Amino acid sequence: MEEFRDRDKDYYRWNSQNPDGYILHQVNRKTYTLHHAGCPAVASISVSRATTAPKFCGAEGELMSWARGKGAKVIRGCEQCN
Numbered sequence: 001m002e003e004f005r006d007r008d009k010d011y012y013r014w015n016s017q018n019p020d021g022y023i024l025h026q027v028n029r030k031t032y033t034l035h036h037a038g039c040p041a042v043a044s045i046s047v048s049r050a051t052t053a054p055k056f057c058g059a060e061g062e063l064m065s066w067a068r069g070k071g072a073k074v075i076r077g078c079e080q081c082n
């Protein structure tokens, strides 16, 4: 799993190299949304400053268990890419 915070370039590179990966977007301390890599909601090149809110990237299972370990109460599937 990789965390991207204020690193848009690295984040977009990860997206293009991991088309089968997943992205967790942290909405607040207890709420996350889960996206497929390349989802327009979180990974379109037009989304400027995409990593101002940290993005956690990896396989679905590791992201889900990591988020629960961090105290996530709500993990929503994205409506645009699920």
Ligand SMILES: [Zn+2]
Residues within 6 Å of the ligand: 034, 035, 036, 039, 040, 041, 042, 078, 079, 080, 081, 082
């Ligand atoms: Zn999405």
